[in-house]
Amino acid sequence: MPKPTDSKEKTLAAAARLFRRQGFHGTALQDILAAGGAPRGSLYFHFPGGKEEIGEAALTMAGEATRQGIARAAEASESAEAFVARIARRMASDLEESGFHDGCPIATTALETSAQSEALGMATRNIFRNWEGEIARGLQRFGIAAEDAEEMAEIMLAQLEGALLLARTYRDPTPLRRAEQALKLLLSAWPTK
Amino acid sequence: MPKPTDSKEKTLAAAARLFRRQGFHGTALQDILAAGGAPRGSLYFHFPGGKEEIGEAALTMAGEATRQGIARAAEASESAEAFVARIARRMASDLEESGFHDGCPIATTALETSAQSEALGMATRNIFRNWEGEIARGLQRFGIAAEDAEEMAEIMLAQLEGALLLARTYRDPTPLRRAEQALKLLLSAWPTK
Numbered sequence: 001m002p003k004p005t006d007s008k009e010k011t012l013a014a015a016a017r018l019f020r021r022q023g024f025h026g027t028a029l030q031d032i033l034a035a036g037g038a039p040r041g042s043l044y045f046h047f048p049g050g051k052e053e054i055g056e057a058a059l060t061m062a063g064e065a066t067r068q069g070i071a072r073a074a075e076a077s078e079s080a081e082a083f084v085a086r087i088a089r090r091m092a093s094d095l096e097e098s099g100f101h102d103g104c105p106i107a108t109t110a111l112e113t114s115a116q117s118e119a120l121g122m123a124t125r126n127i128f129r130n131w132e133g134e135i136a137r138g139l140q141r142f143g144i145a146a147e148d149a150e151e152m153a154e155i156m157l158a159q160l161e162g163a164l165l166l167a168r169t170y171r172d173p174t175p176l177r178r179a180e181q182a183l184k185l186l187l188s189a190w191p192t193k
Numbered sequence: 194m195p196k197p198t199d200s201k202e203k204t205l206a207a208a209a210r211l212f213r214r215q216g217f218h219g220t221a222l223q224d225i226l227a228a229g230g231a232p233r234g235s236l237y238f239h240f241p242g243g244k245e246e247i248g249e250a251a252l253t254m255a256g257e258a259t260r261q262g263i264a265r266a267a268e269a270s271e272s273a274e275a276f277v278a279r280i281a282r283r284m285a286s287d288l289e290e291s292g293f294h295d296g297c298p299i300a301t302t303a304l305e306t307s308a309q310s311e312a313l314g315m316a317t318r319n320i321f322r323n324w325e326g327e328i329a330r331g332l333q334r335f336g337i338a339a340e341d342a343e344e345m346a347e348i349m350l351a352q353l354e355g356a357l358l359l360a361r362t363y364r365d366p367t368p369l370r371r372a373e374q375a376l377k378l379l380l381s382a383w384p385t386k
Contacts, residue, residue, distance in 0.1 A: 023305040025218035064274045110362045111301040112216040115294045124362050154359065155352070155375040158368050162355030166347065169303045169317050175351050182348040186375055189382035 008046045009085065011036040015058035021101050024120070025106040026053055055109060056123045062105040064128030067134050074138030081184050083138050089162055089179040092173040103168040107161060132157050148190065156183055199293060201239045204229040208251035214294045217248055217313070247365040248302060249316045255298040256320030260327050267331030274377050276331050277349065285366040296361040299328055325350050340341040341383065349376055 014036030015133035018027040029051055047053045066145055070087065077083035096100050135153035140146060163179035209227030211220040212356055226233055240246045258276035263280065270276035287295050303317035328346035333339060 021308055021372055023216065023218060024214060026267055026305055026309070103304065107380050108301070108304040111296065111358060112219055112303065114362050114364075115353060116219070121362070127361055128362055134349030148229075151371055152370055155238055155371050158359055159348070159352045159375070160355065162351030162353065165300055165304065165354055165358075166351050169307050169314070169321055170212050171307075171318075175347055175384055178344055178348050179351055182352070182379060185384075187354055191378075 002030050007030040007036075007042045009066045011046065011054065012035055012061050013059045015054050016062040016105060019055065019058060019109050020062070020103065024051075029054075043178060046106075052117055052119055053115075056119050059109060059123050059127060063123075063130065066105060067127075068128050069133060070134040070138065073135075074141055077138075077142075080139055080142040080144060080187050083142070084171040084187070085180050087135075088160060088176050090184070091160060092167065092176040095121075095164065095167055096173055096174070100168055101166050104117045104161060105163065107113045128157065141192070145192070148192070150191065152186070155186065159183055200229075200231045200235045203230045204236060204239065204247065205254050208247050209255040210298075211297060212248065212251060212302050213255070213296065213298040217244075217305050220243060222247075228305075245310055245312055248306075248310075249312050249342045250279060252299055252302060252313070252316050256316075256323065259309070260320075262332065263324060263327040267327075267334055270335075273332055273335040273337060273380050276335065277376045277380070278336050278373050281353060281369050281376070283357070284353060285360065287368040288357065288360055288369070289366055291366045293361055294358050297354060300358065321350065336386070345379070345383065348379065352376055 001066045004089055011032060015027070018031055029043070030052065033043060034053075043054075044053060047057070060075040068190060069090070073090070074083050077086055106127050108122060110128070114124060115121075120138040132150075132153045135156055136146070139149035139152055140160065149167040159179045160176070162174040165174040167173050195232060208220070208225045210222055211228060222236070225244075225247065226236060232332070236247075240250070256289060262283070264347040265282070267276050272277055299317050299320050302313060303321070307317060308312040308314075312315040325343075325346045328349055329342040332342035332345055337345065352372045353369070359380040360366050
């Protein structure tokens with residue numbers, strides 16, 4: 001019999017997968033139970049706040065995994081250009097290998113709930129801010145000044161998120177390939193102060 | 194008593210507004226009826242395919258209005274830079290004036306349904322492609338070659354969509370202001386072949 005913590009983690013992992021593929025409102029509690037294999041009672045025990053509480057915890061977990069992936073991409077890269085390419089290509093391969101199902105783990109829920117749920121609005125806001133911060137730290141590793149890195153990080157996250165949205169909708173990774181080109185061009189053209 | 198066409202158009206306008214603010218799955222048929230003021234019978238008469246059919250028609254209508262807005266922005270602009278600025282600022286003002294509710298009319302539904310509904314996947318794909326085409330036509334007005342314009346249009350749409358996602362989630366228009374800066378820089382740095 002799994003320990004409570006296992007069942008909690010399995011539930012969150014299943015919820016994060018479902019929210020990524022079909023959004024928050026498109027995922028019923030029943031779907032999360034079926035996918036996570038947890039008994040209904042354990043779900044109410046671990047998440048007395050219901051679906052919103054599961055959403056907050058699942059997104060935060062998925063967001064943290066992505067933040068760590070950004071940090072690893074920076075460590076494994078020899079230039080800002082290589083760092084950007086690594087992130088864009090990882091997004092493209094996740095998308096393609098999942099048959100164009102696995103886009104951004106956060107964006108769908110952010111768009112669905114930002115106007116409705118304070119808890120989920122706050123969670124998605126914090127996750128995107130953390131990603132921006134990690135991209136900015138990565139850029140600073142390659143000698144980009146803190147203030148420039150902060151602005152560029154927001155521009156990069158926007159370019160990549162928008163490209164992922166288009167690539168998923170088109171079922172074609174081209175927008176992510178072009179995002180990589182655009183961001184490399186931006187890095188070379190950025191006016192240093 | 195309204196004519197059937199009035200009631201059909203009102204229903205579609207109400208549906209488009211709701212899908213924009215809270216997504217496809219977060220909007221119940223009941224919400225569309227309440228917001229559009231149409232009797233339930235007229236809804237089934239006009240849209241025998243139910244919510245998916247309403248979604249397809251409402252998104253197509255909203256997408257066409259945006260496409261026309263892009264065309265007008267190009268006509269009213271004297272340079273590619275001014276064209277880009279006009280689009281980004283319009284997105285920012287729509288967002289701010291609606292209390293950060295009115296983001297992209299298509300993106301939420303595209304993310305929610307692209308993996309699930311062939312009809313909605315196709316509709317959202319066509320709308321984004323039409324916007325790209327209209328941006329590319331706009332860029333060509335300012336002397337940019339067709340092939341470059343096509344690539345740049347996709348990059349621009351991705352940058353603006355991603356910035357709108359972040360701006361809405363942050364409740365702060367800064368990402369759209371930075372997207373405008375980035376796209377102007379891209380225009381100046383683009384290697385002409």
